[in-house]
Amino acid sequence: MKYVIIGNSYAGLSCADAIRRFDKSGEVVIISDENYRAYARPLISYYLEGKTTDETIWYKEDDYYEKNNFDLMLGKKVVSVDTNAKRVVLEDGAAVNYDKLFVGPGGTPFIPPTEGFNPDSPMMGTFTRFDDAKKMEKAAKMSKRKEAIVVGGGLIGLKASEGLRALGLHTTIVELLPRVLGLALDEVSGNITSKKLNENGIDTATGETVVKINLDESGNPVSVLLKSGKELPADIVVVGVGVRPNVGFLEGSGVKIDRGIIVDKTMMTSVKDVYAGGDATVIYDVINKRPNIIAIVPLACEEGRVAGTNMAGVYREYPGGMGLNSVEIYGLPIVTIGLTNPSNETQNVYVFQDDKIYRKLVYDGEVLVGAILLGDISGSGILSAIIRQGLKCLKYKDEFLNGNIYSFVIDNEFEIYNINEGYAIRGDFEDLPEFSRTNWR
Amino acid sequence: MSKKLTNLEEDLKKNQIEIMLYPSKCDGCESEGFAACVKACESHMAQKYGSKYAGARINIKKKENKFFPLICHNCDEAPCADACMPGARYKDLESGWTVTNYKKCVGCWMCVMSCPFGAIERIGKGHFASKCDGCSDEDTPKCVEACKKGALKRIGIKNYSYERRLSVAKKIYGPYIKSISK
Numbered sequence: 001m002k003y004v005i006i007g008n009s010y011a012g013l014s015c016a017d018a019i020r021r022f023d024k025s026g027e028v029v030i031i032s033d034e035n036y037r038a039y040a041r042p043l044i045s046y047y048l049e050g051k052t053t054d055e056t057i058w059y060k061e062d063d064y065y066e067k068n069n070f071d072l073m074l075g076k077k078v079v080s081v082d083t084n085a086k087r088v089v090l091e092d093g094a095a096v097n098y099d100k101l102f103v104g105p106g107g108t109p110f111i112p113p114t115e116g117f118n119p120d121s122p123m124m125g126t127f128t129r130f131d132d133a134k135k136m137e138k139a140a141k142m143s144k145r146k147e148a149i150v151v152g153g154g155l156i157g158l159k160a161s162e163g164l165r166a167l168g169l170h171t172t173i174v175e176l177l178p179r180v181l182g183l184a185l186d187e188v189s190g191n192i193t194s195k196k197l198n199e200n201g202i203d204t205a206t207g208e209t210v211v212k213i214n215l216d217e218s219g220n221p222v223s224v225l226l227k228s229g230k231e232l233p234a235d236i237v238v239v240g241v242g243v244r245p246n247v248g249f250l251e252g253s254g255v256k257i258d259r260g261i262i263v264d265k266t267m268m269t270s271v272k273d274v275y276a277g278g279d280a281t282v283i284y285d286v287i288n289k290r291p292n293i294i295a296i297v298p299l300a301c302e303e304g305r306v307a308g309t310n311m312a313g314v315y316r317e318y319p320g321g322m323g324l325n326s327v328e329i330y331g332l333p334i335v336t337i338g339l340t341n342p343s344n345e346t347q348n349v350y351v352f353q354d355d356k357i358y359r360k361l362v363y364d365g366e367v368l369v370g371a372i373l374l375g376d377i378s379g380s381g382i383l384s385a386i387i388r389q390g391l392k393c394l395k396y397k398d399e400f401l402n403g404n405i406y407s408f409v410i411d412n413e414f415e416i417y418n419i420n421e422g423y424a425i426r427g428d429f430e431d432l433p434e435f436s437r438t439n440w441r
Numbered sequence: 442m443s444k445k446l447t448n449l450e451e452d453l454k455k456n457q458i459e460i461m462l463y464p465s466k467c468d469g470c471e472s473e474g475f476a477a478c479v480k481a482c483e484s485h486m487a488q489k490y491g492s493k494y495a496g497a498r499i500n501i502k503k504k505e506n507k508f509f510p511l512i513c514h515n516c517d518e519a520p521c522a523d524a525c526m527p528g529a530r531y532k533d534l535e536s537g538w539t540v541t542n543y544k545k546c547v548g549c550w551m552c553v554m555s556c557p558f559g560a561i562e563r564i565g566k567g568h569f570a571s572k573c574d575g576c577s578d579e580d581t582p583k584c585v586e587a588c589k590k591g592a593l594k595r596i597g598i599k600n601y602s603y604e605r606r607l608s609v610a611k612k613i614y615g616p617y618i619k620s621i622s623k
Contacts, residue, residue, distance in 0.1 A: 014523075040527040046547050051568070052527065056545045059528035298555060301523035326554040328568075335554045377553055378562055381520075385557035406502040406559055410509040413464060 001026040003311060004088055004096055006078050007104030008032035009041055010297050011278030011304035013060065015102045018308025020068050026312070028070045029096060031088070033077040036130055037065065042297065044133035048140075048163030057130070078105075081253040083271045100311040103250070103261065103269070104278035104304060107243025107295060114151075116213030116221070117239065123220045124213075124237045127160040136160075136238065140167035143235035148172070149224050151210050153180035155327060156240035161202050162329065164236065172203040172232055174210050174224075184325060184336040188351075189358050189374050193329055200330045205230075213237055245280035245293065258282065260293045265317040267307035275311055277303030284320030286388060287338045287369055294323045322388055326377070335380045338362070338387045339370035352401035359401050366392040371400075379405030460575070460585055460595055461604075462510060467592035469501045469508040476501045478510065481587035485576070494543045496564040498573035499584045510592060512584070513560045513573035515539060521552035521561055521572065536577035543569050 003019055005012045008030050016028055038059040046052045065072045077091040081101065088096045109126035111117060118124055123139045125132050140148075146169045150161040153175030161171040173180060179190025180197065194204045205226065212225040213234070221234045245260040256262040256270035260282040267275050278300040285292035299321040306318040324337040342349055342362050347369065352359040362370035367390050371383050382405050386393055393400075399407050470476045479497045487495035500511040519539045522530045529545035530552060532538075548568025552561050564571045576582035585593045596604070 038528075040545075042526045042549075043547060051547050052545075056527070297526050297551065298520065298524040305518065324554060326550040328548060328550060333550050335550065337554070377550055379559040380550075380554045381552075381556035381561065382559045384554055406509075406511065407504045409511070409559060410502060410504045410507055413509065 002097065002099045003028045003102070004098035004100075005030045005102045005104065006088065007102075007106060007278060008034070008038050008072070008074075009059075009104065009106060009278070010300040011104035011106075011281075011307075012102065013038055014301040014304030015104065015275075015277060015308035015311070016068070016070055018305045019312045020070075022309065022312035022314050028068075029073060029098075030065075030070050031073045031076050031078060031090075031096070033075065034129065034131075035075045037072065037074070039130055041128070041130075042159070044127070044130055045159035045163035047130075047133050048137060049166040078249050080249055080251070081255070081274070083253045083255070083274060086273070099273065101274045102304070102307055102311065103255075103274065103276045104280070104300070105246040105249070106279045108246040109239065110242050110244045111239050112151075112209075112241055114210055114213060114239075116215050117237070118213075118215065118219050121215075121219045121221070123235060125239070127156055127238050127240045128243060133163070136164065136236065137167065139236050140164065140169055143169060145233055145235050146170055147233045148236040148238065149174060149210070149221075149232060149234040151237065151239045152241040153177065153182065153204065153206065154240065154242060155181065155325065156242070157238075158197075158327070158329065160238050160240045161197075164238070165200065165202050169236065170201060170203075172205055173197070174208050174226065175204065175206045176209050178207050180204055180206065181327075181334075181336075184340055185334070185372060186341055186360065188353065189334070189360070189372050192358060192374060193332065193334065196330050196332045205232075210237075243279065243295065247280055262291075266310045266315070267303055267318055268310065275307040277307045283318065285322060286320045286390070287322045292323075294321055296323060296325060298324075324384055326380075332375065333373075333377045335371075335373040335377045337371045337380070337384050339364075340372050342370075350397050350401055357403070359403070361397060361400055363394060363397065366394040368393050376403055379403070382406070382408055460512075460582055460593060461601065462512065463592050463594065464509050465592075466590050467501065467508040467510055468590055469503055470590070477587040477589065478584035478593060481583040485583040486571075490543060493567065494564060494569055494571070496562075496571050498560075498571050500560075500562070510584075511558060511560050513539075513575070514558055515573075515575060520555040520557065524551040524555040526551055530572065533577070536575065538575040538577050539572070540574045540577075541570075541572045546570060 003026055005016055019028055039057045040059050043052050043057060047057055078088055079091050080089045086098055109128050125135055148164045148169040148171045150157045150171060150173045153173045157173055161173050164171045180193050197204055209227045210224045211227055213221050214223045216222050221237045223231050224234045225231050247257050254271050260280050261269055261276040262282050263269055263276050267277055269276050279295035282291045282293055306316050309316040322338050326335045339362055346364055348363045350361045357375035360372040368387050373380050396408055478499050482499050483497040502509050502511055515538055522539050526549055527545040527547055529542045533540045546569045552570050561570050561572050581595055585595050
């Protein structure tokens with residue numbers, strides 16, 4: 001059996017691990033268009049800040065591929081997939097045959113039409129890959145006036161600006177929505193976050209867009225013109241608006257695509273023996289109760305694992321996931337889980353706020369469907385579990401708001417957490433001898 | 442206490458030892474003023490990982506008169522390992538535990554957000570998330586060694602199986618149900 005995996009990041013490697021768990025001898029080929037072994041992609045901003053280095057940014061240990069017997073093909077871009085002949089065609093014309101294929105291409109940065117944007121300039125670019133971070137590191141050194149503009153106030157934009165700020169640049173975030181992290185946060189928490197950014201030398205221009213980037217004769221930015229008519233100086237322009245599923249190479253393969261790759265419960269696409277996972281895949285959103293693209297690391301790993309298990313011939317279903325994210329902005333931890341801005345009248349919002357902490361719970365009837373935690377995030381995992389399972393917990397709302405989230409575990413240890421008296425924690429059940437009458441004394 | 446079904450020393454060699462949790466026996470060591478397991482874990486972690494990554498991996502939470510030791514449950518396919526962006530948390534195939542490479546940890550708090558038991562916490566003011574490693578290189582985990590109340594015990598796999606069946610039967614059949622809180 002020959003498995004081919006397109007994409008050498010969270011979903012792809014999680015899939016490879018799952019295959020190896022059930023199929024010790026099958027040939028596994030991992031194809032990546034980058035020239036690095038797997039690295040922690042969301043950490044490229046930490047790389048600019050110096051919190052991760054060239055030694056620690058790698059996602060797996062050094063001998064990961066050899067130890068698991070994975071063939072790694074780096075710097076090979078897949079241009080098309082021939083699902084009839086079961087073949088993956090690479091840019092250099094070579095072809096790789098497969099028995100089972102996993103597609104985890106992730107996303108490509110979306111660049112809104114902006115006059116003057118020139119990705120070939122060393123001072124302009126997007127911010128999703130290791131090469132982008134290295135480019136920005138060089139650009140910061142070349143920058144004379146130390147002025148940077150980041151287009152987009154989402155997670156990519158925020159993290160890019162934090163990285164540029166750490167390199168000594170005065171940074172301005174230009175965001176279309178009225179607040180930073182506009183899709184995840186509400187007004188109050190957005191303002192707290194903006195304030196934290198402003199205190200640390202990052203300006204926020206919300207409700208604004210860049211209409212034009214003024215260039216000098218060599219094609220590098222000089223200033224940007226905003227919708228309001230304001231002109232801001234700019235040595236560096238980073239566009240971090242968002243990503244779109246990178247599915248161009250699947251054209252003509254017969255794989256059904258509607259915004260992202262459509263998969264069934266076993267993570268198989270509309271074509272037999274082709275599986276998908278990660279940021280380019282449409283999965284079931286358990287909170288909004290509809291198919292959705294949720295581009296986060298935990299779900300990419302889960303999807304990859306379910307796909308890999310099925311590819312290795314062990315049936316397994318994926319129940320769907322929900323959006324949740326965690327980020328720290330200059331010492332302010334932020335966790336957003338599920339639905340954070342209520343969408344209809346049956347949903348109620350409960351808020352707790354003091355000078356350091358903000359907590360918001362969104363209930364749909366008795367069921368908790370979303371939460372925002374700012375400042376104090378301990379126990380937020382318990383909330384994630386409650387929200388994902390859709391448990392009724394309206395009677396705990398005051399305790400949750402006061403930060404006493406643990407009381408839910410204590411009360412529900414028997415039913416939900418299945419912790420009985422005599423609950424075993426340590427021990428490797430895989431290695432247990434088979435219990436049978438003959439070896440039972 | 443059940444009768445001895447297996448030899449603890451023998452099970453230890455085969456890695457067939459469990460940490461057992463008996464929440465109802467935990468009294469938070471209130472009379473002593475500090476929880477013995479928390480203190481033992483804290484000093485052991487400081488010794489093992491250095492003061493930078495010290496901090497107890499076990500926590501006693503109280504509600505009214507009920508105590509509960511919050512400890513890593515060593516999930517298989519652990520949510521904290523899935524959520525870990527830098528790849529600092531991984532399954533150690535030899536010991537069967539999900540462990541942490543603190544050099545890679547950057548403090549993104551994805552694991553804090555993902556742990557359904559609330560067992561992962563920030564270490565002091567640093568940018569590291571603490572996680573129990575099961576003391577897999579020790580014979581007996583330090584928290585278990587320190588617990589004199591019988592809330593944490595170590596036990597061989599056959600004894601575990603026996604006690605488990607005993608308690609499940611009692612829960613379903615016997616007058617045991619009162620401990621289920623509503």
